[in-house]
Amino acid sequence: MLQNLTFIYDTIIYMLKGPFLDKDFIGSNKNYDKSDIVLIGMPYDGTCTNRPGTRFAPQQIRVESIGIETYSPYFDVDIQDINFYDAGDLEFPFGNAGKMLNIVQDNVECIYKDKKKILGLGGEHLVTLGTIRALNKIYDNLAVIQFDAHTDLREEYLGEKYTHSGVMFQIAKLIGFENIAQVGIRSGEKQEFMLMQKYNTHKLSPSELDCFKNKNVFVTIDLDVFDPSLMSGVGTPEAGGMNYIELINWLKHIKDFNIIGLDIVELAPDIDITKTSTATACKLIREALTLL
Numbered sequence: 001m002l003q004n005l006t007f008i009y010d011t012i013i014y015m016l017k018g019p020f021l022d023k024d025f026i027g028s029n030k031n032y033d034k035s036d037i038v039l040i041g042m043p044y045d046g047t048c049t050n051r052p053g054t055r056f057a058p059q060q061i062r063v064e065s066i067g068i069e070t071y072s073p074y075f076d077v078d079i080q081d082i083n084f085y086d087a088g089d090l091e092f093p094f095g096n097a098g099k100m101l102n103i104v105q106d107n108v109e110c111i112y113k114d115k116k117k118i119l120g121l122g123g124e125h126l127v128t129l130g131t132i133r134a135l136n137k138i139y140d141n142l143a144v145i146q147f148d149a150h151t152d153l154r155e156e157y158l159g160e161k162y163t164h165s166g167v168m169f170q171i172a173k174l175i176g177f178e179n180i181a182q183v184g185i186r187s188g189e190k191q192e193f194m195l196m197q198k199y200n201t202h203k204l205s206p207s208e209l210d211c212f213k214n215k216n217v218f219v220t221i222d223l224d225v226f227d228p229s230l231m232s233g234v235g236t237p238e239a240g241g242m243n244y245i246e247l248i249n250w251l252k253h254i255k256d257f258n259i260i261g262l263d264i265v266e267l268a269p270d271i272d273i274t275k276t277s278t279a280t281a282c283k284l285i286r287e288a289l290t291l292l
């Protein structure tokens with residue numbers, strides 16, 4: 001499927017004369033087969049509890065990405081030197097979280113069978129469960145590092161198990177609480193904070209992540225980990241969050257871990273009319289690409 005799309009796209013570009021502004025994420029290449037990393041949009045927001053709109057994130061990220069530099073001074077890498085392909089967005093039926101999870105899982109599995117890694121773009125945080133279901137079939141010794149304002153450890157919400165506010169509970173059930181680390185957390189029910197304490201998942205300094213050095217690590221970044229003064233374009237903003245450099249310092253600490261995939265979720269671009277949130281997400285995607 002991906003191969004066919006690539007072929008058709010390449011053919012159209014060959015027939016037309018440019019110059020064109022790129023419709024894909026800045027710095028991406030046009031060849032799926034030759035890529036090491038696949039950027040894949042997962043535009044689902046069917047279980048958002050507060051302010052929806054995350055399904056518009058991947059497309060707006062692509063448009064805004066033209067405004068950033070491809071060189072990351074934090075990691076001294078130009079993403080034009082990274083072999084990544086922008087696969088576009090998955091298409092989901094409305095209002096069916098179960099089908100969405102299956103579609104994410106199937107596609108992520110295909111990409112890893114092709115010996116590539118994903119950088120997923122949400123969409124709401126529930127999409128990460130589909131990815132972890134796929135990775136859990138492929139990898140032993142899997143761990144997840146979550147950057148987020150919220151615990152996301154609800155066993156259910158309004159009678160639903162599969163929601164963005166319970167995604168880490170579902171992931172922990174799959175891979176074990178001892179294999180999740182939670183960073184930036186400042187909101188949740190008391191019960192969820194007790195769960196974090198019970199399993200020691202809440203990490204307060206980067207060195208506490210070193211126990212995952214020998215694991216296959218998936219990194220999931222909910223953009224509401226940032227303070228809303230920087231990142232107002234999220235569904236559930238929480239005051240008291242990180243600034244950009246603080247997150248960079250956490251990422252620098254884990255850059256040599258065996259990071260097998262990553263996603264960036266929960267941007268609701270239309271909520272922030274200044275588009276600073278989308279621009280910041282683009283910049284973070286650049287840094288994230290250097291980790292894979």
Ligand SMILES: [Mn+2]
Nearest residue numbers: 149150222224
């Ligand atoms: Mn969150």
